[in-house]
Amino acid sequence: MSDTLSIALAQIDPVVGDVAGNVALIRAARARAAADRADLIVYPELVVSGYPPEDLVLKAAFLDAVEAAVDSLAKDTADGGPAMLVGAPWRMDGLARNAALLLDHGKVTACRLKRHLPNYGVFDEARVFVPGPLPAPITFRGVRLGVPICEDMWYPDVAETLAAAGAEILVVPNGSPFEVDKSGVRLERAAQRVAETGLPLVYVNQLGGQDELVFDGASFALGGDGRPLLRLAPWRAEVLTTVWRRTETGWTTEGKLAPEPAREESIYQAMVWGLRDYVGKNGFPGVVLGLSGGIDSALAAAVAADALGPDKVWCVMMPSPYTSQDSLDDAAGVARLLGCRLDTIGIRAAMTAFDGMLGPLFVGREPDITEENLQSRARGLTLMALSNKFGPMVLSTGNKSELSTGYATLYGDMCGGYAVLKDVYKTAVFAVCRWRNAHVPAGALGPNGPVMPERVITKPPSAELKPDQTDQDTLPPYDELDGILMSLIEGELSVADTVAKGYDEATVRRVWRMLDRAEYKRRQAPPGVKITGRSFGKDRRYPITNGFTKSV
Missing domain, CATH: 3.60.110.10 (Carbon-nitrogen hydrolase)
Structure with a gap:
């Protein structure tokens, strides 16, 4: 013995x-x-x-x-x-x-x-x-x-x-x-x-x-x-x-007891490891992404730089007539802090071309979300062309709050080979960005200091697809929205049980309907790393054709 x-x-x-x-x-x-x-x-x-x-x-x-x-x-x-x-x-x-x-x-x-x-x-x-x-x-x-x-x-x-x-x-x-x-x-x-x-x-x-x-x-x-x-x-x-x-x-x-990492560090490392292995194990030479000057694309770029190295991250700013100077400056600031390549490709010419192509059929109709989505799709088309020509995988930058509510454009900002923020709520995006600006994660290949200007974190989020647009024109405030979504998705709670948590019933019903209607979009979204207890994809399987929301 x-x-x-x-x-x-x-x-x-x-x-x-x-x-x-x-x-x-x-x-x-x-x-x-x-x-x-x-x-x-x-x-x-x-x-x-x-x-x-x-x-x-x-x-x-x-x-x-x-x-x-x-x-x-x-x-x-x-x-x-x-x-x-x-x-x-x-x-x-x-x-x-x-x-x-x-x-x-x-x-x-x-x-x-x-x-x-x-x-x-x-x-x-x-x-x-x-x-x-x-x-x-x-x-x-x-x-x-x-x-x-x-x-x-x-x-x-x-x-x-x-x-x-x-x-x-x-x-x-x-x-x-x-x-x-x-x-x-x-x-x-x-x-x-x-x-x-x-x-x-x-x-x-x-x-x-x-x-x-x-x-x-x-x-x-x-x-x-x-x-x-x-x-x-x-x-x-x-x-x-x-x-x-x-x-x-x-x-x-x-033996030794390694310390337990902070919540934000764990989320960040999960994104880094998920992206690093997806790119590396599938043999991609790097990634290309649209860098808008907003917080989501800034975080996606930071994760990519830490996962792959700044030399393998190609950022592209694609301004439209509605892009603010702040966004141009902030995108440049992110690329500078990360040490990544940044190119600018304006999409005004594409917008004009689509107006000319579709104008005869659209005559007599006021501009609406159709024209907004065309801008996003022009950007998606541009990134896919760069991917096809030069080889890097397109990195999608949408977060879980957007994918939950359908606040994302199919074949536009949803296009790509991998969605690094797919299971990260917007409120977590803010928290993780603040953490990364103050800390350098173990094994990171990116910079030792901040990865984005402070204004990227503090300014109101906006898709900038029309004048003076902000996300809150369409969505509830993110702290409220994410609480409702977590209740409906991770908690699988009913509208009544979610309202009982203190949320407005009309808002909860509206978010529930948005969540249901966007299922067909999510089925066509790229893969992304699981972070929460109920991620979209294999983890949450709801029918696209679903009359239950209408019946309650």
Whole structure:
């Protein structure tokens, strides 16, 4: 019976579908663990395939590649170095399972299957996997390890079964996406399992962006008494070797507790990591975006500069006759502070051309939102032309408040390959901009000082599509609007329950109708990183054709 066990935690950033690249990442992490004389290195959930693999699991050729990779990794362990606990899609009896595989002595020595397959929010695991049975512990170097896989930790049955079967340490591989305030929920669930079993728990989470999800890492360990033993810094790749010792009261280890980041820092880092990995993993050379002089495009540009480096961010100011001098100056100020390229392409000629093209059909009708939208679409067309000609991906700059209410132009400011602020409410945009102007996030490739002039944050928001226009001509004040939207979207509350929070009923009904009517627009919006508890896209699926709003 061993009295010590060295366990390395691999908080790393795999790429979905890049089996060969993930194998290289796994091997590099193992080499670091071997240098620290680890007995075992634990990787995130489904690290061989990347998480979430979605319908790739339905391809036999993909599962063949994963299984060949696992076999190759298993052979590595014949060298006497650390054993590996890797996650992979795994076929058993012809059915795909979400598995944790122990690789040791040159072969797969144990396999444990995920019991609880999440099938809510952004998760569709029941679509591609078959659940496993309640697991038994794995005996490794004389220590009985219980291996709940991610969602298994959120329910008591798996941990209780493992404890009853003699498990001594719970080791939990995870693919837990980031959302604001989720780290506390993870700790709460882990503490519940520890309280129920009296066992210490090691939580290893994935890092990095995958389409609309981003993973923050933030791996940790709790003692059998529920006390935090160690916490890795979020938003940082790391391989940490921990030395566990058997005591009279059970297994324990020592480590540092990385500080919990501020809410605004977490939101900002989520946007940075989501964009960085979306651009990098898909092979884009950089991004191009419209820089209006307003706060949304300024924040989008700042995130891009911090994620990719200022040299990979191309800003374009596209003034119309309604663009103010302040906006021109502020856009130039943002580009100067960020160190990004800025070009100016006026759209007056495009507006004149559209007036000439459509004038014969529009005769006798007063200008309205049609002409306003044509300006936005001229800008979208311009950015797409630059993307096609030179290669950078168009970065959309709209925020969640706008997308919620339809205050965005389809094929105009909504066009692009990625929407970095898609799940960030306008009130959060203001808060995050103030935070970034005062702080430099870890790992940022942008400037060390402020990223936008103060006036960009303080001036009234405006689309500048007609004279003296402000957002509040069309929308309620943003602090009121965002409160109503959070109630309707994240809270899924009714109009009556939202009004009971103190909001005006007519305003709530108006916002509810706007939210419903804009569903068809959101279906055509580019992907963007999930920040809140209910993001648009896979996380919130409402029918476009929907008569419920009219009936209540």
